[in-house]
Amino acid sequence: EPEVTQTPSHQVTQMGQEVILRCVPISNHLYFYWYRQILGQKVEFLVSFYNNEISEKSEIFDDQFSVERPDGSNFTLKIRSTKLEDSAMYFCASSEEQGVQETQYFGPGTRLLVL
């Protein structure tokens, strides 16, 4: 069964450093998402992406964050200058079609720790 993959599984970085989290969505999917979960808190929507553009973003997704589809398979989340509060599990998801009724398939997550 096709699945969403994410790399790395864990990343440790120093405050102020840039990090790039990578995701490979399911190959025929056209809509991509990033979510995060701070330890002990809810999974929160960050951003959705379609046709090389951001479709929707939450208030969490400020200028420190950016997303990109650099090639035909990868979907990345960049945090330009990490803060301690960016420590979280980051989930990538993809769906075949748009609309909330479409199933979003999630990857296993990248656990980011900012020191």
Added chain:
Amino acid sequence: AQSVTQPDIHITVSEGASLELRCNYSYGATPYLFWYVQSPGQGLQLLLKYFSGDTLVQGIKGFEAEFKRSQSSFNLRKPSVHWSDAAEYFCAVGEGRGGADGLTFGKGTHLIIQP
């Protein structure tokens, strides 16, 4: 804005016993409701979803959920749990505005299965 509450952080159930995980949502219109499960080291896997129609929804792995508008609830049930059901369970709601919509998740319920 919509919100999701999962009042139980942890639930312990004996193997073979029945299970009910609670989920309450706050949303003005008819919500799109989901239950996801996350096993250790795995991504979020969709168990079932509700959009309209029959309020009792069947999902994978023997799970079902019932939408009760009067109680703003979407509780997940299983008649007989197996040790492999031990995982984190997330209830989520979607707003259905069109486009690549993000989901709003609850904090999750950690299910522990006793032998």
